[in-house]
Amino acid sequence: MKQVNLITLLFICLISSNIFAQKNKKIDIIAYYTGDSKIIDEYEVNKLNQIIFSFCHLKDGKLSVDSPKDSITIKHLVSLKAKNPQLKIILSLGGWGGCEPCSSVFSTTEGRLKFAKSVKEISDSYKVDGFDLDWEYPAIEGLPGHLYQSVDKSNFTELIKILRSVLGKKYELSFAAGGFQKYLDESIDWKTVAPLVNRINIMSYDLVNGYSKVTGHHTPLFSTNANEESTDRAVTYLLKQGVAAEKLVIGGAFYSRTWKNVENINNGLYQAGEHIEGVSFKDFEKTYTEANGWKYFWDEKAKAPYWYNTQTKTFATSDDLKSIKEKTKYAKSKKLGGIMFWELTLDTTRDGMVNAIYEVKMAK
Secondary structure, three states: OHHHHHHHHHHHHHHHHHHHHHHHOOOEEEEEEOOOOOHHHHOOHHHOOEEEEEEEEEEOOEEEOOOHHHHHHHHHHHHHHHOOOOOEEEEEEEOOOOOOOHHHHOOOHHHHHHHHHHHHHHHHHHOOOEEEEEOOOOOOOOOOOOOOOOOHHHHHHHHHHHHHHHHOOOOEEEEEEEOOHHHHHHOOOHHHHHHHOOEEEEEOOOOOOOOOOEOOOOOOOOOOOOOOOOHHHHHHHHHHOOOOHHHEEEEEEOEOEEEEOOOOOHHHOOOEOEEEOOOEHHHHHHHOOOOOOEEEEEEOOOOEEEEEEOOOOEEEEOOOHHHHHHHHHHHHHOOOOEEEEEOHHHOOOOOOHHHHHHHHHHOO
């Protein structure tokens, strides 16, 4: 009898320790995804908690899946859940150039309700798990030429309210948030909106964007000076606003931003330059090589890499395996909701950025 009790006690302890271990690992790995129904099968989906299909758009004031190809992709993503019980599939509206009518459509009660009902209808139809709003940006300038107005801030709040009401508790609701101070200050009523959503996906990348005439870290974990945008700066701000840590998801960049005509001063960092097209992470190893004239640098304070090419006077900034691990450690230490990234098809299919995040997530 004593032996049976001892075995039972050991079993309970084992179960309890496993539950505790799982709680320690409770950060989600969230992939924005722009690929099709075939490419996704090349990636390690078992290491992901969410795939956010990018993007749906507005059509006649309703959420619209753009094409039969996109429809097939969404259905295939949903089918992946059969083998991956942890996986949730989310539909996203917008993107950098994909929310031109948002300010106008969401400016009326009728417009917001019509849209929310369409989100529910499409979500039910495809059997997805939720919706992610990527409006860049309410109340401040996004893509030049897109309408923005100060009333967007309150309209965003009302949109989130009606989405939560129509979707109910069954569906996940999140939004992509700019990681820079102007957005944090002016675009969102954090105290009202945060309790209504499951996650806030902080775009802590493009903090030095393609319109900048000066180089810098585009996706640093920490600021190197008081005026520099960073992941930690955004997280600290939102925590002070009372946003729950478990609702905050930080962003990683699986691509570089690059500038040419950059003088060889400070290895090109914080220098004048002309922005040009960057490189996907999957191409880093064949691009940023010494043979091609590139030299790698690590900013210990920012926890961010950068590259400079003295031959071509070119500068590049990104996340890499080292920095994405630092971000994941940070997310764990702050008990954040997870880490997301733009975007999955830019990664290598094995032993890349997703794997680096997963290794840190699962480490004790």
